[in-house]
Amino acid sequence: MSNSRSSAIRNAPDRVREADQPRSPFIVFEADRPLKLDAGVELAPFQIAYQTYGTLNAARSNAVLLCHALTGDQHVANIHPVTGKPGWWESMVGPGRPIDTDRYFIICPNVIGGCMGSSGPSSTNPATGHPWGLDFPVITIRDMVRAQAMLLDHLGVDQLFSIAGGSMGGMQVLQWCTTYPDRVFSALPLATATRHSAQNIAFHEVGRQAVMADPEWRQGRYIFEGTEPRRGLAVARMGAHITYLSDAALHRKFGRRFQDRSNPTFSFEADFEVENYLRHQGSTFVERFDANSYLYLTRAMDYFDLAADYDGVVAKAFKGTSTRFCVISFTSDWLFPTSDSRAIVHALNAGGARVSFAEIETDKGHDAFLLDEPELLAIVRGFLESAGRARGLTTAQD
Amino acid sequence: MSNSRSSAIRNAPDRVREADQPRSPFIVFEADRPLKLDAGVELAPFQIAYQTYGTLNAARSNAVLLCHALTGDQHVANIHPVTGKPGWWESMVGPGRPIDTDRYFIICPNVIGGCMGSSGPSSTNPATGHPWGLDFPVITIRDMVRAQAMLLDHLGVDQLFSIAGGSMGGMQVLQWCTTYPDRVFSALPLATATRHSAQNIAFHEVGRQAVMADPEWRQGRYIFEGTEPRRGLAVARMGAHITYLSDAALHRKFGRRFQDRSNPTFSFEADFEVENYLRHQGSTFVERFDANSYLYLTRAMDYFDLAADYDGVVAKAFKGTSTRFCVISFTSDWLFPTSDSRAIVHALNAGGARVSFAEIETDKGHDAFLLDEPELLAIVRGFLESAGRARGLTTAQD
Numbered sequence: 062m063s064n065s066r067s068s069a070i071r072n073a074p075d076r077v078r079e080a081d082q083p084r085s086p087f088i089v090f091e092a093d094r095p096l097k098l099d100a101g102v103e104l105a106p107f108q109i110a111y112q113t114y115g116t117l118n119a120a121r122s123n124a125v126l127l128c129h130a131l132t133g134d135q136h137v138a139n140i141h142p143v144t145g146k147p148g149w150w151e152s153m154v155g156p157g158r159p160i161d162t163d164r165y166f167i168i169c170p171n172v173i174g175g176c177m178g179s180s181g182p183s184s185t186n187p188a189t190g191h192p193w194g195l196d197f198p199v200i201t202i203r204d205m206v207r208a209q210a211m212l213l214d215h216l217g218v219d220q221l222f223s224i225a226g227g228s229m230g231g232m233q234v235l236q237w238c239t240t241y242p243d244r245v246f247s248a249l250p251l252a253t254a255t256r257h258s259a260q261n262i263a264f265h266e267v268g269r270q271a272v273m274a275d276p277e278w279r280q281g282r283y284i285f286e287g288t289e290p291r292r293g294l295a296v297a298r299m300g301a302h303i304t305y306l307s308d309a310a311l312h313r314k315f316g317r318r319f320q321d322r323s324n325p326t327f328s329f330e331a332d333f334e335v336e337n338y339l340r341h342q343g344s345t346f347v348e349r350f351d352a353n354s355y356l357y358l359t360r361a362m363d364y365f366d367l368a369a370d371y372d373g374v375v376a377k378a379f380k381g382t383s384t385r386f387c388v389i390s391f392t393s394d395w396l397f398p399t400s401d402s403r404a405i406v407h408a409l410n411a412g413g414a415r416v417s418f419a420e421i422e423t424d425k426g427h428d429a430f431l432l433d434e435p436e437l438l439a440i441v442r443g444f445l446e447s448a449g450r451a452r453g454l455t456t457a458q459d
Numbered sequence: 460m461s462n463s464r465s466s467a468i469r470n471a472p473d474r475v476r477e478a479d480q481p482r483s484p485f486i487v488f489e490a491d492r493p494l495k496l497d498a499g500v501e502l503a504p505f506q507i508a509y510q511t512y513g514t515l516n517a518a519r520s521n522a523v524l525l526c527h528a529l530t531g532d533q534h535v536a537n538i539h540p541v542t543g544k545p546g547w548w549e550s551m552v553g554p555g556r557p558i559d560t561d562r563y564f565i566i567c568p569n570v571i572g573g574c575m576g577s578s579g580p581s582s583t584n585p586a587t588g589h590p591w592g593l594d595f596p597v598i599t600i601r602d603m604v605r606a607q608a609m610l611l612d613h614l615g616v617d618q619l620f621s622i623a624g625g626s627m628g629g630m631q632v633l634q635w636c637t638t639y640p641d642r643v644f645s646a647l648p649l650a651t652a653t654r655h656s657a658q659n660i661a662f663h664e665v666g667r668q669a670v671m672a673d674p675e676w677r678q679g680r681y682i683f684e685g686t687e688p689r690r691g692l693a694v695a696r697m698g699a700h701i702t703y704l705s706d707a708a709l710h711r712k713f714g715r716r717f718q719d720r721s722n723p724t725f726s727f728e729a730d731f732e733v734e735n736y737l738r739h740q741g742s743t744f745v746e747r748f749d750a751n752s753y754l755y756l757t758r759a760m761d762y763f764d765l766a767a768d769y770d771g772v773v774a775k776a777f778k779g780t781s782t783r784f785c786v787i788s789f790t791s792d793w794l795f796p797t798s799d800s801r802a803i804v805h806a807l808n809a810g811g812a813r814v815s816f817a818e819i820e821t822d823k824g825h826d827a828f829l830l831d832e833p834e835l836l837a838i839v840r841g842f843l844e845s846a847g848r849a850r851g852l853t854t855a856q857d
Contacts, residue, residue, distance in 0.1 A: 099725075100725040101725075195727070198725070199725040199726060199727075256715060257715070258706060258709070258710060258715075259706070259709035259710050259712075259713045259714055259715065259731075259733045260701060260704075260705075260706040260709045260710070262715070262731050262733055262734065263697075263701045263709060263733050263734070263737055264698075264701060266697070266729075266731075266733070266734040266737055266738075267694060267697045267698045267701065267737065269727065270690075270693070270694050270697060270738070270741070271669055271672075271694045273727070274669075274672075274673065274690035274691060274693070274694055275672065276674055292668075292672035293672060295668070295672070296665060296668050296669045296672055296694065299661075299664070299665045299668060300662075300665045300698050303658060303661045303662060303665065306658075307658075308656060308657070308658040311656070311657035311658045311661060312656060312657050312658070314657075315657045316657055317654060317655070317657065317660070317764060325762055327497075327498040327499075327596070327597035328597060329593070329597075329667065329671070329754060329758065331664075332761075333657075333660050333664075333761065335657045335660055335661050335664070336660065336661070336664040339661055339664055339665065340664075340668070343668070356727060360727065363730075363731065364723050366715060395793070
């Protein structure tokens with residue numbers, strides 16, 4: 062069965078099965094425990110799929126929540142059940158790694174709106190028996206965080222020793238620290254911002270328009286109608302992927318080299334290696350990701366604006382916080398540039414928070430937070446060890 | 460008839476008519492004067508549509524060639540016959556303007572591969588009587604320039620007093636100065652580069668994929684089949700448009716303001732002003748531009764690599780040139796950043812050329828070269844006046 066489910070082309074039943082019965086632990090919150098959404102409606106029943114690694118200690122003081130980015134999921138440090146590939150943060154998470162599965166109890170939930178087992182547009186709508194599609198309510202970063210808090214309640218974790226995430230994951234980190242400040246001992250927002258910029262909203266809108274322009278999208282009813290907006294989603298992914306890298310990284314990896322030849326073909330084939338690479342990124346992405354989830358999660362990022370609930374002043378969101386912060390940015394990240402991270406640091410400073418900040422020199426762009434960057438790994442390790450001493454953690458058996 | 464041709468929605472016959480019988484002067488080169496293309500084939504017959512402004516002086520020494528960018532055309536300084544809008548460089552070109560129609564004889568051709576009357580994929584293929592579509596040969600920047608040289612021969616212009624253009628227009632300027640160095644007295648390459656970067660190729664490829672993913676594209680046969688890849692081309696334009704601006708300009712113009720309301724709609728409508736602006740950019744573009752031309756012209760830009768013909772050394776391309784250069788870049792242009800212009804300047808210096816260079820401080824991004832930027836206008840005016848003195852030009856009657 063596992064074989065048939067990880068075949069090259071996933072069909073609609075595969076997607077719905079992973080959404081409803083994911084190959085990871087999941088918890089169903091029944092109608093008596095609805096998720097109150099910012100849109101003003103309640104989602105019930107709903108479910109959250111998650112992975113855990115390591116062991117919760119007796120004092121329940123070593124839990125670390127990892128928040129995934131736009132196209133990530135709960136499979137941080139295990140072979141992915143759909144793609145067969147390693148987890149998305151294996152360089153960071155594992156035995157002896159900076160986020161050490163021998164020391165910490167690590168929880169990574171799939172976000173609400175995702176497509177790997179937490180309720181989202183490809184999940185079955187209990188009211189109809191069909192996939193939600195666009196009837197799924199539009200969700201926000203805060204909705205994701207509220208659902209995660211319910212998961213932690215279920216797992217018996219009152220306070221997180223730490224929380225970490227990059228990009229959309231970093232938005233969740235910041236939201237956690239303002240919505241539930243007493244539940245977060247330390248926090249690592251990476252390559253993120255307190256609000257999405259106009260340029261980032263613009264890039265997301267192009268991606269959404271690419272999906273919605275695909276006639277196979279069928280107003281979001283494609284699973285129900287047996288179609289798939291593969292080309293639209295692939296175009297969206299290709300465009301987004303450029304923004305995750307840097308000009309320098311693309312130049313270093315591909316330059317202007319031609320694909321499998323030394324001269325141009327004078328055609329519209331993928332002449333340059335970089336074109337071939339992008340097409341590959343597009344076509345593999347559509348195998349693992351749901352087009353409607355892409356709409357919902359980009360929308361949630363666009364709506365994110367931490368200051369909006371605090372009279373436009375981010376510093377107020379962090380006033381009096383006792384959480385220890387480590388903010389990290391990357392020099393070549395032009396999607397969430399260092400200036401965004403500096404704004405977080407300034408707000409934290411103004412709010413009286415304990416904060417350290419590192420800008421890491423790299424040409425790898427926004428995606429650097431996911432990669433095997435020695436300085437990133439060293440900083441995260443050092444920050445968590447220091448925070449662990451402050452929290453009184455010494456071994457996994459504490 | 461003019462009214463019916465500038466109606467809101469242009470249909471296929473409108474497009475073919477403008478391509479074959481443009482509302483500007485045009486010249487047809489018959490079978491005895493083919494255009495030799497880099498692809499190794501000859502294009503014949505073919506035509507070039509163009510506009511001229513001002514008067515060629517008796518000495519034939521005051522001609523200025525303007526090269527348009529990707530989505531531009533020959534209508535530099537007149538009401539556009541399709542859109543009804545002003546020309547694309549009215550701030551720069553006109554009586555008393557820096558490129559002064561009272562002093563210079565200004566020629567602006569539509570590029571080969573375009574859609575406003577020079578031979579391109581929406582023109583009628585004389586061999587079949589139907590639009591060329593993808594049977595039109597893939598063209599290069601050098602092919603555009605070869606065709607322009609034939610137009611100048613026809614107009615009786617041996618040497619250009621000056622040549623100017625930004626972006627793809629700047630590529631043509633640089634190509635002119637290496638292919639026909641003796642025919643160019645002075646040159647203004649603006650916001651351009653000697654080769655397209657991997658990131659720029661990547662962005663173009665996403666745009667092409669967006670067009671080709673549209674089922675209405677019909678393998679490029681949409682005019683013949685009576686369809687139109689409007690949504691695909693609009694998505695391509697939306698994505699490209701972001702790259703023409705800057706994060707700062709988008710922030711200044713739109714920030715995170717909601718469209719016609721103060722709160723999010725929790726939907727996939729155009730909630731933010733920047734989304735609405737982009738959708739508008741996409742939908743107006745498809746009225747005036749041909750989707751296949753978009754494929755051909757982006758491809759020509761991607762192929763552009765001036766060094767490729769000179770053992771990979773750009774400086775060799777300019778060795779011994781007597782042309783006077785003025786290279787201009789803009790601080791917030793991240794598509795053709797100042798480092799690209801510096802590379803041009805270094806190559807020109809190494810080649811012994813006479814060159815001045817200005818980096819203009821602006822937050823308007825790549826599109827700044829098209830806009831009413833006082834410093835840009837002043838520098839172009841000053842450079843042309845100085846070059847005019849060197850050339851012995853004093854009035855339009857020289």
